Amino acid sequence: MAERKLGGPRGRKVLPPLIFGLIFVVASAVSFGFLPGALADHRAYASASACPAGASRSESCKTTVPGTIKDVHRSGRSNDRFSFLLTERGADTEQRVRMSDEWGYQAVYEAVRPGDEVTLTYWRGEIRTIRFGAVAAETKASPADDWRFPTAAGLGTLCFGLGMVWFAWWQRYRSRSARSVAPWGLVVGVGGPCLLSAVGLLAGMMSSSLKEALLTMAAAVLVAAFLVGAGARGWRRRMIRIADTSDIVPVPPTGQKCVRATLRGNVPYEVIAYDHLVVGDGRPAVTPDPDGRFARKTLPETLSVRRVRALRNDDPEDWFHAYKLKGVVIECRDGDEPVLIVTRRRDASLILGALSATPGPARTGPGGEEPHVSAQPGSVEGA
Numbered sequence: 599m600a601e602r603k604l605g606g607p608r609g610r611k612v613l614p615p616l617i618f619g620l621i622f623v624v625a626s627a628v629s630f631g632f633l634p635g636a637l638a639d640h641r642a643y644a645s646a647s648a649c650p651a652g653a654s655r656s657e658s659c660k661t662t663v664p665g666t667i668k669d670v671h672r673s674g675r676s677n678d679r680f681s682f683l684l685t686e687r688g689a690d691t692e693q694r695v696r697m698s699d700e701w702g703y704q705a706v707y708e709a710v711r712p713g714d715e716v717t718l719t720y721w722r723g724e725i726r727t728i729r730f731g732a733v734a735a736e737t738k739a740s741p742a743d744d745w746r747f748p749t750a751a752g753l754g755t756l757c758f759g760l761g762m763v764w765f766a767w768w769q770r771y772r773s774r775s776a777r778s779v780a781p782w783g784l785v786v787g788v789g790g791p792c793l794l795s796a797v798g799l800l801a802g803m804m805s806s807s808l809k810e811a812l813l814t815m816a817a818a819v820l821v822a823a824f825l826v827g828a829g830a831r832g833w834r835r836r837m838i839r840i841a842d843t844s845d846i847v848p849v850p851p852t853g854q855k856c857v858r859a860t861l862r863g864n865v866p867y868e869v870i871a872y873d874h875l876v877v878g879d880g881r882p883a884v885t886p887d888p889d890g891r892f893a894r895k896t897l898p899e900t901l902s903v904r905r906v907r908a909l910r911n912d913d914p915e916d917w918f919h920a921y922k923l924k925g926v927v928i929e930c931r932d933g934d935e936p937v938l939i940v941t942r943r944r945d946a947s948l949i950l951g952a953l954s955a956t957p958g959p960a961r962t963g964p965g966g967e968e969p970h971v972s973a974q975p976g977s978v979e980g981a
Contacts, residue, residue, distance in 0.1 A: 612770045619762025626756035632748040637808065639741035643721055656723035665728075667714045668692060670707075680707040682728070686718065695725050696738040700746060700803070703735045749811050750802025754795040761791025790822055840923055841908045846943065848950035851878030856890030857945040860917065863930075863937035867895040873920075875941070877952035901937060903953050904929045906946060913940070928953075 642658065649659035669683035671694070680697045697707060710730060719727040726740040736742045765788060797818040805811035859875035861868055861884050869884065876883045876890035883894035909917060909925050917925055917940050926946050928939040930953075941949055 612766045615762045615769065616766035619759045619764075619766060622755045622759025622762065624759075626752045626754075626759060629748045629752035629755060633745060633752065633808075636741065636744040636748055640743075640745050643726065643741045646721060655720040658722055661720040663687070663718050663720070665716050665718045667710055667712055667716060669712055670710055678704065680710075682710065684716065684718070684728075693725075695728070697728070698736040698738055698740060698743055700736070700743045706730060706733050706735045745808055746803050749808060750799045753798025753802055753811070753815055757794035757798055758791045761788060761794070790826065794818055794822060836923075843906045843908060843926055843943075843946075846906050846926065846946045846950070848954050849947040850951040850955050851948050854879040854890070855948060856885070856888060857941060857948060858888075859884070859939055859941035859945065859949060860920070861897075861937065861939050862914075863932065864935050865932050865937055867897060868937075869895065875939070875949060877948050882949065882952045897953070898932065901930050901932045901953065903950060904931060906950070909940070 646658060646660050649655070649657060649661045653659060653661070655661045664687040665684045666687065667682050667684050671681045671683065673679045673681070679699060681694050682697065683692055683694050685692050697703065714730065717729040718725050719729070724739045725737055726742070727734050727736055729735075794815075798815055801811040801814040801818075805814060854876065855878050856874050856876050858873060860873050861875070867884060869886075872884040872886050872893075872895065874885050874888055874890060876885055876894060879890075881896045881899065883890075883896040885892070885894045887893060905928075907927050907929065909921070909927060913927065917927075921940060921942060924942045924944070925940055926943050928941070928946060928949060930937040930939060939949060
């Protein structure tokens with residue numbers, strides 16, 4: 599029988615996650631591209647000294663002046679965006695200052711009331727910081743937190759993009775059995791990166807420094823790698839146990855039973871829609887009827903069993919969908935033609951017993967030589 603590989607090329611399944619992942623990786627690179635400039639402004643503002651008397655506020659030094667809050671304005675869907683109408687002491691000119699939307703400042707904004715005295719810090723011609731007593735909050739124009747967004751966006755998109763690229767590779771090269779019987783590639787390739795992306799976003803937006811954000815992300819990656827490694831080891835041990843068919847030995851059926859089985863081979867008794875096998879009523883017979891009452895095609899006595907094995911990667915993919923981890927393949931020969939019978943592990947012993955039993959009356963099919971059971975567990979050979 600020519601080897602059948604269902605599913606064909608997997609390119610159309612691989613391209614969407616691959617392209618999607620590469621787009622996110624490029625987006626991450628673009629985000630990180632803004633980081634050096636943001637960090638340079640952050641360091642310049644943090645290290646700026648106080649301006650000497652008479653210096654212009656547009657210079658790269660800090661000028662501090664007292665001011666008064668005239669009004670508090672809230673906007674946004676959740677009223678979580680704040681701007682203050684304020685004046686400098688001794689001046690009548692009012693100016694509206696939009697405050698930073700970064701987390702951690704909301705409690706400060708909530709406590710501000712019209713008439714409160716504040717301290718305004720100018721840098722390069724704009725108000726960058728407003729101090730409310732002992733607490734300071736940054737304005738929208740402040741570079742103090744400009745590193746947060748490119749860091750959060752870069753970490754978030756990088757994790758998700760690399761995860762999607764890995765998932766595309768897994769779809770292309772890993773076994774169809776793994777994809778069919780357990781969606782661990784989907785969990786690891788999509789679910790894991792989604793969680794790491796969330797960690798990256800939170801680390802970038804909530805950490806006090808870039809170093810802290812990167813350390814948080816590194817710790818999350820190490821934890822994720824440990825969990826994935828533990829899961830992979832457990833999966834490998836399970837697959838080794840599944841591949842062992844030495845415990846499957848012939849057991850003669852004590853009465854008629856109809857078990858689920860699929861027979862494939864270049865033989866006249868192969869019928870695609872026949873997905874059951876009747877045993878215990880003479881020679882085994884394939885049938886489409888789950889009760890085994892009609893449309894039987896009896897297997898000939900020339901059919902001899904060679905061995906029993908677990909499902910392999912090159913087996914038809916519909917076998918994995920139908921039998922999952924419970925499936926085994928009974929490899930047979932009918933003369934020179936290979937014949938495969940796939941069934942559930944729990945039914946394999948009955949089928950082996952029926953195929954190796956003393957031949958009884960057959961409904962159809964040619965007579966043949968009676969097969970016999972090999973002494974080696976998990977293997978039966980014809981005479």
